[in-house]
Amino acid sequence: MQHLIARHPYAIALVAGAVSATGFAPLNLWPLTLLMLALWIAMVMQAQSRKAAFLTGWLFGLGHFIVGLNWIAKAFTFQAAMPEWLGYVAVVLLSLYLAVFPALAALGAYWIGKDRPGTFVLAIAGMWIITEWLRSWLFSGFIWNPLGVIALPLGRMADLSMFAGSYGLSALLFAGAGGLWLLCRKRWKPAFPLIVIFAGLALIPHPRTTPVSLKQPLITVVQPNIGQQDKWKAGYEEQNLAKLAELTLREDDSPRIIFWPEAAIPDYLETGYPARYYYGRPPEFVRQQLGGLMKPGDMLVLGALKLEFDEAEGRAIGARNSVFAMDADQELQGRYDKAHLVPYGEYLPMRPLLSAIGLSRLAPGDFDFWPGPGARSIDLGTFGKAGIQVCYEIIFSGQVADREDRPDFIFNPSNDAWFGNWGPPQHLAQARLRAIEEGLPVIRSTPTGISAVIDANGTIRASIPMGQAGRIDSRLPQANAPTLFARYGNILSLGLALILLLSAIAIRVRAR
Incomplete structure (x- = not known):
């Protein structure tokens, strides 16, 4: 193996990165991820120069992201203005x-x-903590698949995110991989604590459920199974609404929160727009339709x-990708505007240049979406x-x-119909990690799955599941x-990174 690495280090780094991504959903082959991380650590350690170390890291990352983000190519199949093959180019470029x-x-x-x-x-x-944190905000940020999400199936390991976040959890995975590498090098003394900590957390069973309180509000989560190809098709508005309605109606009168997906309806709910923008469906009429699906005391989000x-x-x-709360009296009780918009999906960067060469954003529409102010809580009255x-x-x-106005739960409406077969389970896994970090339940409603x-x-x-209509x-x-x-x-994740780096530097200085 050493001879093979010496002859083809960069090719092996690329392959190792690709294999490491199989630890994410839907494959969840986390042992392979640990082995590939251990191999990568060995390769970087043996690099002959800083340039070689950087290139080894870059090629590993290239393979890792191409495989893990392959679902992005699927989004381009729904946009007639751009060729389908451009989706695969986009995955590689990203x-x-x-x-x-x-x-x-x-x-x-x-x-x-x-x-x-x-x-x-x-x-x-x-360093991995710091670079994942940088990836979360630099150039608007894209932190899909932080390494720590692989820990979800591993006993109580994911609980570390309650103390150091998902980026700190990623460091623990490196501790496990580093322990494996040190064992291979027969460095028993440094390997032993790393292996014990990793194995201990991975093997301790997690009390995964908590008792259900009858004092908690009733909820209904709707998944209509409306594909992206039918979502904005002319003439499908009533048909799509009928699917949502069929899954929403019920016999009992107990008040509840009803959750519908992202961009569930094409109509506008707010009054005050010029009449031509309502296309003959004024907000009063639309709200009346929605109100007819609700029982007294219900809240539709x-x-x-x-x-x-x-x-x-x-x-x-401009437009905003919003979430509205409407009560059974057809009154709007709050609105949230999406803050983290998807580049090339909800807005087109450098629009004059890119539109001139025929590119457009993936979501249909004549103008770009505008971002909202960020996380905030909406008061749903007796529902919290x-x-x-x-x-x-x-x-x-x-x-x-919102840390200043902590919510009772997080609602994550989404449209995962863009995301192929790999994107939805990865999205769900990251939502689970947010629930652990914040100590808050997360409700997901999507058109085609996975709602949860x-x-x-x-x-x-x-x-x-994906591809099924249903309700929860x-x-x-x-x-x-x-x-x-x-x-x-x-600040806790970055604090852990600082401790790790200062410890490494201190050991290096002491050894000299």
């Missing part, structure tokens, strides 16, 4: 950029600990669009407070709940007490 972050982690660890294996493991774990106008010209100049995170906003660790009720321990209480009738799981991470956020 991966070329994202691979810079593992490369920086490799370079930093190599600089700090290239001469001492134990020091190197501490350094790579700390659904995705819909909001328009922004140039008041002087009286024309729409809802934190809203639309679609992929739920992936941003530490940004999903997730309790505050990250356990899936109920779900509807349940009680809203209780929130846990605020976790340490819920109080302080990613």
